Amino acid sequence: MKSILLIAFTFFIITGCTPENEPQQGNVMGYVPVYAQTTSVLNHRILPQRATSKAGKIYAFGNFLFQNDIGTGIHIINNTNRTSPQKVGFIELPLSTELAVKGNFLYCNNYRDIVVFNITNPATPQMVKRMSNVFPALNQQYPPYNNCSFECVDPNKGVVIYWEEKQITNPKCRR
Amino acid sequence: MPQVKAIYMKRIYCCLFLTILLFTQCSKDASSLNNMSAVTTGAGGSLARFAIAGNYLYTVDDQNLTTYDITNPENPVLKSTRNVGFEIETISPFKDKLFIGSTSVVYIFSLADPASPQQLGVAVSPQVLRRCDPVVAKDTVAFATLRTNGPCGGFQSILAIYDIKDIQNPIQKGMVGVGEPYGLGYSGDALYVCDKQRGLMVFDINNAYTPQVVRTLRDGTYIDVIPYQDMLICWVSTGIIVYDISNNKNPIRIATIN
Numbered sequence: 001m002k003s004i005l006l007i008a009f010t011f012f013i014i015t016g017c018t019p020e021n022e023p024q025q026g027n028v029m030g031y032v033p034v035y036a037q038t039t040s041v042l043n044h045r046i047l048p049q050r051a052t053s054k055a056g057k058i059y060a061f062g063n064f065l066f067q068n069d070i071g072t073g074i075h076i077i078n079n080t081n082r083t084s085p086q087k088v089g090f091i092e093l094p095l096s097t098e099l100a101v102k103g104n105f106l107y108c109n110n111y112r113d114i115v116v117f118n119i120t121n122p123a124t125p126q127m128v129k130r131m132s133n134v135f136p137a138l139n140q141q142y143p144p145y146n147n148c149s150f151e152c153v154d155p156n157k158g159v160v161i162y163w164e165e166k167q168i169t170n171p172k173c174r175r
Numbered sequence: 176m177p178q179v180k181a182i183y184m185k186r187i188y189c190c191l192f193l194t195i196l197l198f199t200q201c202s203k204d205a206s207s208l209n210n211m212s213a214v215t216t217g218a219g220g221s222l223a224r225f226a227i228a229g230n231y232l233y234t235v236d237d238q239n240l241t242t243y244d245i246t247n248p249e250n251p252v253l254k255s256t257r258n259v260g261f262e263i264e265t266i267s268p269f270k271d272k273l274f275i276g277s278t279s280v281v282y283i284f285s286l287a288d289p290a291s292p293q294q295l296g297v298a299v300s301p302q303v304l305r306r307c308d309p310v311v312a313k314d315t316v317a318f319a320t321l322r323t324n325g326p327c328g329g330f331q332s333i334l335a336i337y338d339i340k341d342i343q344n345p346i347q348k349g350m351v352g353v354g355e356p357y358g359l360g361y362s363g364d365a366l367y368v369c370d371k372q373r374g375l376m377v378f379d380i381n382n383a384y385t386p387q388v389v390r391t392l393r394d395g396t397y398i399d400v401i402p403y404q405d406m407l408i409c410w411v412s413t414g415i416i417v418y419d420i421s422n423n424k425n426p427i428r429i430a431t432i433n
Contacts, residue, residue, distance in 0.1 A: 052414040052433050060403045061217030065432070067415055075432075082406065082417065083429045100225035100232065101217045105248040107225055107232055114234070116249055128249040136236045144264065 023149070023172055030149035030168045035158035036071055041094040041111045046124055049075070049087030054162065061101040064122060068099055071161035074108060076122045088123045095137070095161055109135045111159070139163065142175050149174045220399040220410060221265065221358050228268035231289050235259070235266045235275055242290060254290040315340045316383040318366055320356035332356055334368055336384050349384035358399030358410075365389075365423035367407060369397035375409065377424055389424050394431075 024030075052075060056068030065077040065085065073092040079085040095111040104120040105128075112133045117125040143150050143163035149171040153160060219226070226233045232243040232251055240259050243251035265276040273284040273292055284292035317337040334356065336349035354372030361367065366378040366386060374393040378386035395411035402408075407418040407426055414433040418426035 055398075055410060055412055055414045057220055057222060058399070058401060058408060058410045058415060059217050059219045060401050060408055065408065065415060067410070067432070077415070077432055079417070082419070085417065085430050085432055087432065098223070098225045098234070100219060100223070100227050102227045102232075102245065103248055105245070107227075107245075107251075114251070116251065118249060129251065131251065131253075134241065134253075135234060138237055144262075
């Protein structure tokens with residue numbers, strides 16, 4: 001009996017309980033695409049530190065921390081004084097989501113480009129390289145989750161930069 | 176029933192490879208930004224799509240693994256692009272290998288030739304539609320959070336503990352019900368699990384198959400953690416919270432970055 005239950009439990013975990021691809025009715029939790037316009041997305045600006053808006057991926061390197069602000073840029077944080085880390089600047093970088101650091105160089109995406117910043121002086125990063133059209137926009141058709149409802153994407157509204165979890169009514173899309 | 180078992184085992188394999196992935200994220204060493212040695216790399220989270228190993232930058236999009244030589248760091252040179260599969264989500268280097276995770280499959284690449292990674296193996300689980308969530312390995316044990324709830328519906332989420340002495344034959348030896356888990360990591364005998372509903376759960380894993388919750392922190396909505404030096408760097412919904420984990424089972428909040 002116990003093993004049957006366990007197998008049933010396992011099966012549920014694997015398959016889930018909700019049938020796939022059947023639109024749900026009424027108010028349900030799901031995902032809504034958040035759009036950004038692609039005009040002038042390839043511009044970047046070095047700005048003073050600012051408050052975090054949509055906290056994204058993080059990276060630690062030596063005494064510095066980096067955090068993507070989903071779709072808008074990268075916070076650069078001096079963590080030398082661990083009880084009082086200081087944001088030292090913000091790279092405004094539209095449609096950015098990814099980041100990695102090696103030595104004095106920060107690698108990140110800017111829409112479909114990969115760009116490299118020299119961060120020897122972390123408060124005033126210098127863009128030293130742009131590689132165009134090498135990193136496709138991701139999750140443009142559906143959210144990166146299975147077995148869930150979502151608001152269908154309208155490409156006319158721009159590029160999807162983020163999927164927000166919220167209550168939606170009679171969603172027509174599901175995966 | 177054997178089929179169900181087989182599916183389940185595939186799922187475990189899948190998660191185990193992600194294990195090694197996250198494991199590496201926690202063990203990188205670091206130095207000052209202005210005092211770098213050639214071997215220093217940083218540490219990213221479990222959802223990274225960019226990874227650096229040696230003098231190479233690896234990126235994964237939905238389907239492709241792309242390799243850049245960054246020997247000259249300000250001028251990456253494209254070395255290779257390779258179609259890997261579908262719904263690729265994460266990449267992580269571990270020793271001489273790359274682990275690439277998708278929603279249902281994990282691909283393992285050799286970095287014997289770092290400019291042109293070669294596929295070594297693949298853990299395929301076509302029947303498994305659910306994503307494999309993050310896992311960490313410690314010695315001969317692996318910890319996995321299997322999130323099956325949240326907006327996508329589903330059943331009970333768990334922290335699962337596997338015996339991985341034989342990597343070809345992992346065996347689940349323990350299980351703890353959790354709320355809505357995301358990233359996880361460990362430092363010594365403390366395991367940290369991000370749980371959207373419950374908080375940051377700190378487990379004592381001295382008895383690995385029966386982890387004991389020693390405390391739960393509720394300073395924010397936790398998404399992922401990077402144990403780094405004696406800090407626990409947490410990605411929370413409002414930014415970053417840093418804990419001192421010199422005493423690894425008693426994280427002391429030392430900083431908040433909003």
